[in-house]
Amino acid sequence: MSLNVQEIKGFLPESKPYKRYDSGGLYLLVKPNGSKLWQFKYRFGGIEKKMPFGAFPEISLAEARRRRDRARTTVADGIDPMRERKREKAKIRLGAENTFAVVASSYIEHKMVGEGLAEATLKKARWFLELLTPAIGNMPLDDLDPQMMLAALKKLEARGNLETAKKCRSFSSRVFRYGAALGVCQSDPTAILQGALITPKARHYAAILEPEKLGQLLRAIDDFECYPVTKLALKIAPHIFVRPGELRHGDWSELDWEKAIWTIPAGKMKARRTHAVPLSRQVLELFRELQSVTIGTGYMFPAFHTWKRPMSENTLNASFRRMGFTKDEMTAHGFRSTASTLLNESGLWHPDAIERALAHGDSNAIRGAYNRGHYWDERVRMAQWWSDYLDLLRRGESTAPMKADL
Incomplete structure (x- = not known):
């Protein structure tokens, strides 16, 4: 005989749990603490199993019967409803963990x-x-x-x-x-x-491309009063034209004083390839001066308040603004365009040597590996020539490209 709501409400707790059956395997388990729990008894694979549906009155008699009917249909389809429930719960839990x-x-x-x-x-x-x-x-x-x-x-x-x-x-x-x-x-x-988003216009970093104006910038850097590490970063950046992030994150352990090479690890490079930077006499002297105003280990260009972090990414650009150069005139990244333009315009250096100095990748891996070795000697000469040329512009003596010692 099936249960009804009134008799369910009248079931009182006893010293031991007892069951009151409805139909189709559905029954109510009344516990000594007064709780009334719906359960469904079924057989699957020859084994008797039980499936809880929740407590009365939170789960009504009508709802308990609906859940029983769904479970019976699942059994008829050859699926264990209890195992299916566990699988769904695991899926929900896994989904929360795999957002x-x-x-x-x-x-x-x-x-x-x-x-x-x-x-x-x-x-x-x-x-x-x-x-x-x-x-x-x-x-x-x-x-x-x-x-x-x-x-x-x-x-x-x-x-x-x-x-x-x-x-x-x-x-x-x-x-x-x-x-x-x-x-x-x-x-x-x-x-x-990939083709569904609007392609942005190519961004060009503001850069000084005229030799005379570059000389003015170099003199402005000489006259600029600021934190010594910032001043030396401004002086070194035009000579080696690495990316601003590569400069800021430079570590003293990467510098080989004897060979005059700064080797930037692959993890710090945009192209994820180790990049060797030949250092001119001027740059080595600037690095020695920089070492004297830092602790000489860790970051070459530490932040103002702590040696444990690199200089802020806004420091150099903010310095240009204070010198009177607008964001449309010059940026820290612009030194790369400056060097690329003037080195190419000089006609003295192979374009691939310039590209390698800028750490631009080569789509042809074999050609890229060949060029890295083949142009190293030219890059060393080019680095010294470039520093000498910058000194010439800084002194305002000439704006014409010098002859290279080839």
Whole structure:
């Protein structure tokens, strides 16, 4: 005989648990503490099993019967309803552990940090994750499809951040590939989105390209009053034209005084390849002066308040502004364009030697490896010629390219 609500309410606790059956395997377990628990008894694979449905009155009689009917149908389909429930719960729990934010954080903190990537690169990756988190951070990686990813990226694009949107797509792609390797997702939904975002116009860093004006800048640096480490960074940067981040993160252990070479590890380079910088006599002298005003270990260009962190990325550009050079006239990154333009215009150096000095990659790996070795001697001569030429411009003696000692 089936139960009804009134008699269920009238069941009183006893010293031992007891059962009151409804129908189709559904029964109510009344416990000594007064709780009334729905359970479903069934057989699967010849074994009797029990499946809890919750407590009365939170789970009503009608709801308990609906759950019983669904479970009976599952059994009829050859599926164990208890095992299926556990699988669904595990899936939900796994989904919470494998959200985009969780997997992306793991990718950054374990893979990227483990590979020794530059702090600036890690900082940028964390920023990309921060931008994407509001839209997709809490979603399981395997639930994200191309349309969801495109919507998240389009939000960034709508703010005018075209370059950032493209870089976030690239970052997301790496996260999905990492997730696929871990087995938490099946594919990369961003792979087909490469042509779906607006291509930003190429950004050109402001740079001084006229020899006479470059001489004015060099004299302005000489006259600029500031923190000694900043002053020496401003003096060294025009000579070696590495990227600002590579300069700021330079470490004294990377400098070979005897061979006059600064070897920047692959992890600090944009192209992820070790880069050797030949140092002129002038640059070596500037580095000796820099060593005398720092502790001589760790960062070459430490921050003002601590030796444990590098100089701020805004320091050099802020110095140009204080010297009177606007952001449309000169940037720290602009020294690379300055050197590239004037070295090429001199007609004295092979274009590949200049490209190698700028640490620009070669799409042909074999050719790139050959050029690195073949142009080293020319790069050493070019480094000294460039420093001599800068001294000439700084003194205002000439703006014409000097002859090279070839």
